[in-house]
Amino acid sequence: MRILAGIALALVVSCGPSEKEPRTSRPSIVFVSIDTLAARHLSLYGYERETSPELDRFAREAVVFQHCVANAPYTTPSYTSQFTGLYTGSLDTGHWEREGGELLRWSIPEGRETLAERLAAAGYRTAAFVDNPLAGARFGLGQGFEVYDESAAEISSLKPGGGMDLVVSLGEGWLEDLRPGEPFFLFLQALDCHAAYTPFAPYAGRFGGDPWSGGEREEAIGGPYRYGVIPDNVAKPVLAEPLPARARTAPFVAAYDEEITAVDAAFGRLLASLESRGLLDDTIIVFTADHGESLLEHDWFFQHGTNYEEVLHVPLVIRLPGGAARRVAASVQLVDLFPTLLELVALPYDADTLLGGLVLIVMLIGFTVMQHAFAGGIAHGIVSD
Numbered sequence: 001m002r003i004l005a006g007i008a009l010a011l012v013v014s015c016g017p018s019e020k021e022p023r024t025s026r027p028s029i030v031f032v033s034i035d036t037l038a039a040r041h042l043s044l045y046g047y048e049r050e051t052s053p054e055l056d057r058f059a060r061e062a063v064v065f066q067h068c069v070a071n072a073p074y075t076t077p078s079y080t081s082q083f084t085g086l087y088t089g090s091l092d093t094g095h096w097e098r099e100g101g102e103l104l105r106w107s108i109p110e111g112r113e114t115l116a117e118r119l120a121a122a123g124y125r126t127a128a129f130v131d132n133p134l135a136g137a138r139f140g141l142g143q144g145f146e147v148y149d150e151s152a153a154e155i156s157s158l159k160p161g162g163g164m165d166l167v168v169s170l171g172e173g174w175l176e177d178l179r180p181g182e183p184f185f186l187f188l189q190a191l192d193c194h195a196a197y198t199p200f201a202p203y204a205g206r207f208g209g210d211p212w213s214g215g216e217r218e219e220a221i222g223g224p225y226r227y228g229v230i231p232d233n234v235a236k237p238v239l240a241e242p243l244p245a246r247a248r249t250a251p252f253v254a255a256y257d258e259e260i261t262a263v264d265a266a267f268g269r270l271l272a273s274l275e276s277r278g279l280l281d282d283t284i285i286v287f288t289a290d291h292g293e294s295l296l297e298h299d300w301f302f303q304h305g306t307n308y309e310e311v312l313h314v315p316l317v318i319r320l321p322g323g324a325a326r327r328v329a330a331s332v333q334l335v336d337l338f339p340t341l342l343e344l345v346a347l348p349y350d351a352d353t354l355l356g357g358l359v360l361i362v363m364l365i366g367f368t369v370m371q372h373a374f375a376g377g378i379a380h381g382i383v384s385d
Helices: 002-014 053-059 075-084 115-121 163-176 250-276 334-344
Strands: 028-034 063-069 125-130 147-149 184-190 218-222 229-231 246-248 283-289 313-319 326-333
Touching: 028 250, 028 334, 053 250, 053 283, 053 313, 075 115, 075 334, 115 125, 115 184, 115 334, 125 163, 163 184, 163 250, 184 250, 246 250, 250 283, 283 334, 326 334
Parallel strands: 028 184, 028 283, 063 326, 125 147, 125 184, 218 229
Antiparallel strands: 063 313, 218 246, 283 313
């Protein structure tokens, strides 16, 4: 691990702007994770629609991992895995617990050190602004954060004013209170791309009239967690009630893609804010997702919770201070972020207790490492008509 730490320090320092003095303090980290964002619907990953122009520009100075695998097809175990470096099975209580109606099957034990706890112990200021109650502090995800703000989750996705726009604004407000030069870890989590897909102006309708390869397909409408039907909770915000028995799928795909453009624009605003504050080139920026979404690739429409490729393939883009562009074709997984980020800021961790996760630093500097990726999930009582 000492060799990797030395490589990490050299990598971060060498990526800094040439006109600055060599960095003597640890870089800050901004970790952006979008709920239910499928990599294959980003123009960065070759999608036919231009859904992510801001992310595309960001990637010109970043490392793009072309095949990153989520370690779970749902929110809670995906984040507990990312924050601990453990596979989801290591954090599974093995039974369903409920507290106030919330599912508590996966949670981080108090004795397990998280990424935020490790950073806080090293002097980082830490804050999280979270848009999904299933990424709430009750699952242990708040361990190590001075601020773990779930106020965005109180705003319905059917109403404007929430989502990525809000969590970015909350994060900007928190940054205002930091002392100059103070290292920080800022985690932003947004729910915009999760069903029901309800984009607002100026993004709503952007893709409604454009040609799309699956535009004429029709499917039945039915209850959630059923194969072969469009879930009614997805259909209601898009179609007038009473709902028809069948509907074209194109409007739902367009609405999902429009949600992505809204997220992308807010991400661009975040980057501009970091640059205006003089923080961009002293910060490691991570852009990713907890899991993807199954749209029309299988008979599991506009949902997740299965181990299909479209659900597990998520974006992962990492910009180091100063920027350095590269594409990595080898498979990686979200559990790799825990050891990788700690290595990048030269903080120790007990590699023997990871039980998952590979340090990605050698890939960041151009080497290829092959590894297996693992994902675990439990069916939601799925019904096939």
